[in-house]
Amino acid sequence: xxxxxxxxxxxxxxxxxxxxxxxxxxxxxxxxxxxxxxxxxxxxxxxxxxxxxxxxxxxxxxxxxxxxxxxxxxxxxxxxxxxxxxxxxxxxxxxxxxxxxxxxxxxxxxxxxxxxxxxxxxxxxxxxxxxxxxxxxxxxxxxxxxxxxxxxxxxxxxxxxxxxxxxxxxxxxxxxxxxxxxxxxxxxxxxxxxxxxxxxxxxxxxxxxxxxxxxxxxxxxxxxxxxxxxxxxxxxxxxxxxxxxxxxxxxxxxxxxxxxxxxxxxxxxxxxxxxxxxxxxxxxxxxxxxxxxxxxxxxxxxxxxxxxxxxxxxxxxxxxxx
Ligand code: NAP
Ligand code: GLV
Ligand code: GLV
Numbered sequence: 541x542x543x544x545x546x547x548x549x550x551x552x553x554x555x556x557x558x559x560x561x562x563x564x565x566x567x568x569x570x571x572x573x574x575x576x577x578x579x580x581x582x583x584x585x586x587x588x589x590x591x592x593x594x595x596x597x598x599x600x601x602x603x604x605x606x607x608x609x610x611x612x613x614x615x616x617x618x619x620x621x622x623x624x625x626x627x628x629x630x631x632x633x634x635x636x637x638x639x640x641x642x643x644x645x646x647x648x649x650x651x652x653x654x655x656x657x658x659x660x661x662x663x664x665x666x667x668x669x670x671x672x673x674x675x676x677x678x679x680x681x682x683x684x685x686x687x688x689x690x691x692x693x694x695x696x697x698x699x700x701x702x703x704x705x706x707x708x709x710x711x712x713x714x715x716x717x718x719x720x721x722x723x724x725x726x727x728x729x730x731x732x733x734x735x736x737x738x739x740x741x742x743x744x745x746x747x748x749x750x751x752x753x754x755x756x757x758x759x760x761x762x763x764x765x766x767x768x769x770x771x772x773x774x775x776x777x778x779x780x781x782x783x784x785x786x787x788x789x790x791x792x793x794x795x796x797x798x799x800x801x802x803x804x805x806x807x808x809x810x811x812x813x814x815x816x817x818x819x820x821x822x823x824x825x826x827x828x829x830x831x832x833x834x835x836x837x838x839x840x841x842x843x844x845x846x847x848x849x850x851x852x853x854x855x856x857x858x859x860x861x862x
Contacts, residue, residue, distance in 0.1 A: 541560075541561045541562065541586065541847055542562045542563075542564070542583060542584045542585050542586075543557055543562070543564070544564050544580050544584040544587045544588070545557065545564070545565040546566050546572050546588065546589045547566055547571065547572075547590055547592075548567055549612055549839070550835075550836040552836045552840075553833075553835075553838075553839055553840035554836070554840075556837070556840040556844065557588070557844070560844065560847075561585075564584070571592045574594055574598070574599055577593060577594075577599055578602045578603070581599075581602075581603045581606065582602065582603060582604070582605070584605060585607050585847065586608045586843050586846070586847055587608070587609050587610065588610045588612060588839050588843055589609065590611070590613065590618075591613035591615055591616075591617075591618050592618070592805035593618055594618060595609060595618060595620065597620045600624055600627065600629070601623070601627075606629055607629065607630075607846060607847060608629065608632065608842070608843050608847065609624055609631045610631075610632045610839045610843040610846075611631065611632065611633045611839070612835055612836070613826075614633050614635045614638060614694075615747055615775060616633050616747075617749070619631055621856055624857065624860075625857045625859060628860050629860065630857060630861065631856045631857050632839070632843070632846070632852045632855050632856065633842075633854055633856055634835040634838045634842075635854055636694060637830075637831055637834030637835055637837075637838055638825065638831040638835060639695050639698045640698055641825065641828040642698075642825035642831075643695055643701075643702055644828075645773055645799055645821065646695070646699045646743050646745075646771050646773045646799075646825075648821075649771045649798070649799065649819055650682060650741055650771055650797060651682065652797060652819040653769045653771070653794075653795040653797045654679050654681070654741070654795070655679045656677045663677070680767060680794065682706050682708070682741070683706045683708075684708065685709075685740035685741060686708065686709045686738055686740050687699075687700065687703050687710050687711070687739065687743065688710075688713070688735040688736070688743065689710065689711070689713070689743055689745060690712070690713045690732070690744050690746055690756075691713075691714060691744065692712040692713075692714040692718045693714075693745060693746075695773070696712065696714070696743070696745035697718070697721055700712070700725055700727055701724075701725065703725075704725070709726075710725055710728070711728050711734070711738060711739055712727050712728070712729055712730070713729070713730060732755075736760055736763040737763050737764070739765075740767065740768050740769070741768065741769050741771065742756075742764065742768060742771065744756065744770075744771065744772045744773065745773070745774055746774055746778060747774070748775035748777050748778055753777050754777070754778075754779075755779075756779045756780065756783075756784070757779075757783045758780065758786070758787070761783055762792065764787075764793050765794075766791070766793065766794065767794050768794060769793065769794055770795075771796070771798075772796070772797070772799065773799040773800060773825050775800050776798075776800045776802035779802075781802050781811075782811075785815070788812075788818055789815065791817070795817035795818060796819075797819045798812065798818060798819070798821070799821045799823055799824060800825075801823075804823065838853070838854065842855070
């Protein structure tokens with residue numbers, strides 16, 4: 541069987557595939573364009589792809605032989621799952637192994653914004669520091685504040701759990717109720733408006749879907765406290781970036797920590813660059829050795845299971861198996 545891997549992933553996953561199949565890996569240090577994915581995927585039985593690959597209906601319809609699309613990510617908004625399902629193609633993802641890594645990036649952004657870490661680092665490097673100053677770069681303490689989690693799934697729950705040492709009240713917004721987190725952490729399920737109005741830190745952990753696209757726009761930002769911070773490690777399009785940039789410019793909110801951008805895979809929005817009250821990271825949520833090795837292993841296992849005619853551990857469209 542022939543397998544296409546659209547970018548080099550950690551060896552743990554590649555080895556598993558090479559031991560079993562004829563594997564073609566794109567070794568170029570860039571993403572494949574749509575035409576290239578079609579050209580190289582046409583004669584393949586399986587594909588392991590990245591969140592930066594556009595696997596839309598056009599691509600899927602050209603991959604006549606494909607038996608499984610294994611995404612090297614937990615998010616799968618890059619794939620037209622409906623089109624795959626119509627053709628009976630299983631789509632798999634990598635939940636869990638990157639949960640703590642991503643929750644840590646959310647927390648890094650919480651502290652970096654509230655305690656002005658990135659701004660302070662830049663100030664020192666530019667030789668601005670002339671000794672302790674009573675009014676220099678005052679921020680806000682996180683301890684004892686209210687944390688609002690939008691999307692209380694794996695990552696949202698991990699972010700909430702990590703707040704325990706900081707003595708925070710937790711509000712959450714999610715479609716289904718999460719009784720376990722309520723019992724464990726005293727988290728309270730509320731409507732989105734109330735979460736926005738009462739939280740000191742709002743952290744986004746929903747997947748990008750038709751429902752969540754633009755979920756945080758000007759009218760939502762307007763509800764937030766002037767002293768509050770917005771953290772986005774979900775997907776860029778969950779937030780209306782223009783509205784956020786305006787809210788940061790006008791100090792409508794205190795700051796933001798951003799790991800994901802609407803213009804990915806092309807890059808970030810340059811309008812952020814002149815703002816002191818935003819901390820920007822280059823989509824680093826799962827960027828740890830442990831998480832990426834685990835994702836490679838899991839993405840390979842998912843793909844192998846389907847080719848062996850077995851049920852993969854993590855499938856996003858299980859209805860194709862019935
Ligand atoms: P998950 O366990 O599926 O959690 C998603 C949560 O969002 C669920 O609790 C879901 O619950 C809720 N949700 C979905 N649609 C909603 C809606 N319309 N309104 C309110 N809540 C909604 O996924 P996860 O592993 O935590 O990952 C979440 C997302 O993080 C991924 O999809 C990905 O986009 C992003 N991510 C980013 C990075 C990074 O590098 N920055 C890394 C990993 C993941 P209900 O369906 O019950 O509402
Ligand atoms: C990363 O953003 C993922 O969805 O795994
Ligand atoms: C600060 O460094 C302090 O000692 O209060």
